[in-house]
Each structure stands twice: as structure tokens, then as C-alpha cells.
Amino acid sequence: MQNDTLQKLQFNEIKAQVKARAIGHYSQDRLDALQPQTDLATVETWQQETLEARRLLDANQHVPFLGLNDIDRLLAQLQKGLILSPIDLIRFADFLRSSRLLRQFFETNMGMAPLLNQYASGLPDFSEIENAIYSQIQHQQVADSASRQLRKLRRQLQDIDTEIQDKLQRFIRHADNQRYLQEPIIVKKSDHYTVPIQATYKNKIEGNIVESSNKGTTVYVEPNAVAKLNAKYAMVNAEAVAEEYQVLAELTGRIAEAAATIDLVVETITALDIIMARAKYSREIDGQTPQVNKAERIIIHHGRHPLLPKDAVPLDLRLGTDYRGLVITGPNAGGKTVTLKTVGLLTLMTMFGLQIPAEAGTDIAVMDHIFVDMGDQQDLGNALSTFSGHMHNVAGILSQAGRNTLVLLDEIGSGTEPNEGAALAIAIMETLYSQGALIMATTHYGEIKRFAEAHADFIPAAMAFDQETLMPKYQLKLGVTGDSQALWIARKMKMSTQLLRRAEKYLHTKDYQVTKQDFPGPKATPVQNTPQFVQGDRVWLSGLQQEGLVYQDDGDELDVFVNHHHLKQPRRRVQLLTPASELYPEGYELARLFVDYDSYKQQRDLNRGSKAAQRQLRKAAAARKTE
DSSP states (O other), X not given: XXXXXXHHTTHHHHHHHHHTTOOSHHHHHHHHHOOOOOOHHXXXXXXXXXXXXXXXXXTTOOOOOOSTTTHHXXXXXXXXXXXXXXXXXXXXXXXXXXXXXXXXXXXXXXXXXXXXXXXXXXXXXXXXXXXXXHHHEETTEEOGGGOHHHHHHHHHHHHHHHHHHHHHHHHHHOHHHHTTBSSXXXXXXXXXXXXXXXXXXXXGSOEEEEEEOTTSSEEEEEEHHHHHHHHHHHHHHHHHHHHHHHHHHHHHHHHHHTHHHHHHHHHHHHHHHHHHHHHHHHHHTTOBOOEEESSSOEEEEEEOOTTSOTTSXXXXXXXXXXXXXXXXXXOXXXXXXXXXXXXXXXXHHXXXXXOBSOOTTOEEEOOSEXXXXXXXXXXXXXXXXXXXXXXXXXXXXXXXXXTTEEEEESSTTOXXXXXXXXXXXXXXXXXXXXXXXXXXXXXXXXXXXXXXXXXXXXXXXXXXXXXXXXXXXXXXXXTOOOOOOHHHHHHHTTOOHHHHHHHHHHHHOOOOOOXXXXXXXXXXXXXXXXXXXXXXXXXXXXXXXXXXXXXXXXXXXXXXXXXTEEEEEEGGGEEEEEOGXXXXXXXXXXXXXXXXXXXXXXXXXXXXXXXXXXXXXXXXXXXXXXX
């Protein structure tokens, strides 16, 4: 089954719900890999499994899964040759015990679940390994009774411990020692029994300093009186640890010897866990076991989309019995797309072994292929428009569709010129029909509706619409066509009666109003003369928020002298402050405003023919050449 189909029909969301109800990690991983099945016998078996598991749940029977959520980690440790810890041995024993308990459970309930009892009947009994672990591991540690040697060593440890405690208590109570103590207690540090001594008196006590406190105010001293006993305790304890390791190794070895059988048990219990997960989800959606067939027959009685609220309007539908094509019409948001998704999703759920939210008499075809074209198919990466994306998808469907194929087409032919889109949609459906596919399509196009009415093996259907409330009823009515209700909605929205009559007329005739009308415009107002600037005008530059002097008016731009620099400024950003006529006396040489005094004097001397000025100019030119 294509991933695109599973995604668009929201099947992956359903599978995630089932996965969340599985106990073991193996079961969850297996569910990730499982797909809807196309083989009728397999689907029938899966449906029977789920039905039996559902009976157990409805009877409030608790299936004794033990240690299932840890078994993958424990088996991994076993395969690496690691010695299992006491707590992991207990967890393994719990799992092995579940093999026996599950076999007994399903044997007891074989009347409700004969097929599941058949699966569980082969589960072996690991009582010997279980009992060995439970008897030798107690309170999450190796029990004294695990071996004679361990019992002997632990008794020695207890005796040594008692002797050390007695000697240290006498040390603490001795009057000469009490003033050195930080506290009159016995503290075990680094596997040594010690007493806390004030750091200032650490040299007053004969013994070994084992540790110091963080602040350095206390030292933990092992008095010489117990040093030999502490050493003896450490030696005996090492022997006890070695003996414990031997016990753990032996128990782990017994499990390893049965590894091949345990692997088979894991497979069986994982399968049972998956079946129970399917049943748990089926119970939560009030699912029922549908009939299944390989005759391309889909009959749904009061079916619901499982991801919608339980009070959603149920669906009744037949396909593949009296007709092989169904074309659904009706208003936007009326439930057309949900109808397609419901049919596709209920089919996938059935093929996955799930019960579905539908009533008795529902009969679901086990399809070889389910293809879907819905939603936005735009692909920017491949430069495909929405329409091109749909056509690319449909072309792939056409190349694979055949018998035992369900094709779901949402708004077929949309996204392009309506006449071409309708013609193309009809040709696509004819081709799919000739290839033997079952077809469900939604549309707004009248031409496609008429095709469905005319074709002997197609049937039109409409989503019901309440014309009083302007609300869709989400009910599918077979054998009728529906309108998009555009005119009715427009009337309810208070559009003018004249406009609506004209729209109704255009539904039946093409007598459009195409006469050109004369729309006289307002009288043109004369354009005011744009003010002209002259050299020397004092102006305000709004863009620079500064004053300047106009040097030259160039039309759209002005050359303005600001801070000894000539700047080009747009006319719209220049505002006259004071005209030159009010600033300078008559005959004033305005050129002086735009150069410094030395430059002005030199130019005036040159104009008068001054030889000194000419020499100075030649000297400056020669200097520039040598640079």
C-alpha cells in the first residue's frame, strides 16, 4: 500500500493509536512495520483474532503479560554474554512465568478465544528456571540460601561486623576519647568502619584516617583496635561477592541454554500483545467486526470516521454491487471529502485486522490497491502547479489501477478551465472504469454530474443541505445530484433580487449584458505653475533638515550649495525661505556666494589679466604634474 494513501487517509494516525496500546517494545516496533493486508485469508484471520481478544476485554478478563516491556533489553544483554543483575533476573523470571500463565489463561478462556488459545497452547513451561531465580534472588539481591558457601561467608561477615561494632562502641564510650569526637557515632567510609574525630585532634587518635569532611573540620578515623577486623571483613566480603557472582552466572547460564525456545516465546507473546492492542483500540471506538470479501463489494451501514466525534452523522453507502462508480456532489464543507476518507480509512482498518465503527451488515472488500488524489498536490521543488500536481498523481494511478482497486478522487478536474477540467475528469473516470477499478469522486461540475446520471454503472450522490439554516447535514443521498447551493446562500446573505434573477437566467442562457456604458469622468482642473527658483535663494531642504542656497534650477532637481558642497536635491524636498531679491543688493555678484574668498580673488585677478595670478596658476599646475 502506498505511503501517500496511508498518509492522506489518516491511517498512520490510527496505527499510532494502536501502537500506544501495545505493552512491549518488540510489539510496538512490529506494529510500525505492519501494513494492511491484501490477502483475504490473512484479513479473515486477523479479524477473528481481534474479535476473540475483544470478547476477553468485554468480559473484563486481564491478560497476564509480565516483563514484556523489558524483554528486548534483557535479550540484548544475554546475546552480549553479560551476566544479568539480580533485578534483571527477576524481570526475566516474570517474563518466563507469563509464558505459563498465558497458556493457562487462554486454556481457561478457550470458549471465548479458541484461536488465541491455539496460539498460546504451544507456550512452554519454564517453572524450573523460574523457581531457581525466585528462590535464589530475594529483595533484589542474591539470597543467603543460594549456596552453602554464601550462607557461611555471610554469617562470618555478620560475626565480624558485630565484633567491630562492639569495639568501636567501647572506643566511643571511653572517657579519654570522648573529647576528641565530633559525634559519638560509627560511620562506614570506603568499606571501613570509622569514628568522626575533630580535625584538631586527629593526631591524638592511633589509627588510619580514611576520609575528611568537605570543610576539613572532621576526619574519619579507623582506630587501630578494629583495623585488623576491618581488613578481615573486606577479605571475607570479597569472597562473598565472588560467590554471589557465581550464583548470578549460573542463573544467567540456565536462561541462555533456553535462548532458542525463549525467542519463540517472545514471538508468540509479541503476536498476542499486538492482537490485544488492536482489540483495545477497537473497543475504544465502539468497533464491530465487518464481513470481508474479495468480490470488490463495499457496503457500509451507519459507518463513522473514527477520528471524528462519536456523534458525527453516520454514513450509509454501497459500491461494487449495482454500480462501480459513485460521483458525489454538494456544497463546500458539506462532507464530500470526509465521505471519501471514511470509505478509504474503514477499508484500510479492516485490512489491518481492526474492528470498525459501523453497524452489522457492513461488508468491506479486501483491495489489492487503494489510490487517493486529494488535497494540495502543488510541488514547488518540481515546479508543478496544483493542477499539474493532481494530473501527475492521477497519471500514476492510471498506470497501476485494475481489478480490486479502489480509487478516491476529490474535486476531480478542478484547478483549470471548467469545461476542459470536466471533460478531462470524465475521460479519466471512463479509463479507470474500463480498467476495472471501483471509483469514488467528488465534484462541483454539472457536466460530471450528468455523466454519472447517464452512465449505467455509475450513480450520482449528493450531500444533504438544510436550506433554512444554511448548514450541511453531512448525509449522503444516493441516486440524486446536489447543487453547490451558491445562489441559495447568496440569497440568504441578502444579495439583491435583481442580481440573483440575472444569475439564475445565466444558468440557462448565455444572454449576458455586454453593452458598453459611458462613464463620464470629473472635469480636469488646471495644473498650477510650479514655482521657479533663482540663484541665491535661501531654501529649506526637508530631506537633510538644513538650509542652503540655490545655485541652479535644473527642473526636477536643484543644485543647492550646503556647507561648501554642491548637492542635487529633488524639487519636492526644497522649500523657499527667502528669495534672493530680498537678500542681496542690486548688482551683487552672486558667484561669490559659492566659492571661498581666495578662489574668488584669484578668478577676479585672472579676469583682469594679472601676471602674478597667471604665474601662480602655472605653478600650481606644474606642482600637480609632479605629484
